[in-house]
Amino acid sequence: MRKIAIYGKGGIGKSTTTSNLSAALSQLGYKVMQIGCDPKADSTKNLMKGKFIPTVLDVMNEKGDDIDLKDIVFEGYNGVLCVEAGGPTPGVGCAGRGIIAAFEKLEELEAFEVYKPDIVIYDVLGDVVCGGFSMPIRNGYAKDVYIVTSGEMMSMYAASNISTAVNQFKSRGYASLKGIILNAKNVDGEVELVENLCNEINSNVFHYIPRNQIVQISENDGKTVIEKDKESEMASIYMNLARKIVSE
Numbered sequence: 001m002r003k004i005a006i007y008g009k010g011g012i013g014k015s016t017t018t019s020n021l022s023a024a025l026s027q028l029g030y031k032v033m034q035i036g037c038d039p040k041a042d043s044t045k046n047l048m049k050g051k052f053i054p055t056v057l058d059v060m061n062e063k064g065d066d067i068d069l070k071d072i073v074f075e076g077y078n079g080v081l082c083v084e085a086g087g088p089t090p091g092v093g094c095a096g097r098g099i100i101a102a103f104e105k106l107e108e109l110e111a112f113e114v115y116k117p118d119i120v121i122y123d124v125l126g127d128v129v130c131g132g133f134s135m136p137i138r139n140g141y142a143k144d145v146y147i148v149t150s151g152e153m154m155s156m157y158a159a160s161n162i163s164t165a166v167n168q169f170k171s172r173g174y175a176s177l178k179g180i181i182l183n184a185k186n187v188d189g190e191v192e193l194v195e196n197l198c199n200e201i202n203s204n205v206f207h208y209i210p211r212n213q214i215v216q217i218s219e220n221d222g223k224t225v226i227e228k229d230k231e232s233e234m235a236s237i238y239m240n241l242a243r244k245i246v247s248e
């Protein structure tokens with residue numbers, strides 16, 4: 001089982017990239033589990049026909065500690081297993097706690113042993129990499145980390161912080177940064193800006209994803225691009241990302 005974490009600033013395109021990646025991996029024949037680690041809890045929406053699934057935290061709040069895997073793991077597009085950690089009501093409690101509680105619950109219920117995914121992908125908000133948000137790169141949860149960024153200053157700033165956090169744990173034999181996924185926002189000199197960032201943080205542009213309106217068109221239809229139009233150029237870009245990640 002391979003465990004991958006996709007980090008990046010809020011709104012940068014992590015969930016879009018991750019859900020298309022999961023869909024692409026499922027097309028390649030892999031059993032994938034995608035775990036949303038963002039209080040927004042919309043990571044898996046485009047794999048679930050545009051619907052929000054109940055979060056682990058919500059289900060635990062509602063039903064107490066005694067819950068089943070089927071309450072929190074949902075089968076989406078092409079058999080992709082979808083989980084959302086969730087988060088507390090804003091202003092009440094720490095968002096990262098939701099991730100910790102969700103991970104503990106998945107472990108207690110032996111989610112990986114029961115579903116036996118080939119690949120687990122964590123889609124993690126990376127604006128601050130503390131507490132729960134650093135869980136996927138600690139304790140052996142994810143081995144490979146990819147950071148999604150555009151050439152926008154704030155997303156590169158977040159990428160740099162995430163890279164620092166990953167390096168903090170690297171020496172202890174945990175996750176390592178495999179590369180940057182450049183999700184283009186078409187800012188001036190974008191590729192050069194992100195390449196410069198890569199030089200600074202000793203990483204590389206692992207994959208380039210252009211901006212394309214088919215992403216939003218698919219999203220409005222509750223779908224990934226892979227589901228919406230498998231033959232499109234954008235779908236082949238996500239398929240290539242999937243192939244590259246499995247061959248790492």
Ligand code: ADP
Nearest residue numbers: 010011012013014015016210211212215216219
């Ligand atoms: P995050 O998970 O990082 O918060 P999302 O994946 O929800 O971000 O993406 C934010 C918005 O950007 C979404 O509306 C999505 O459709 C759009 N988006 C992401 N990537 C692309 C792209 N390559 N081309 C066009 N739109 C994109």
Ligand code: MG
Nearest residue numbers: 014015038043
């Ligand atoms: Mg998201």
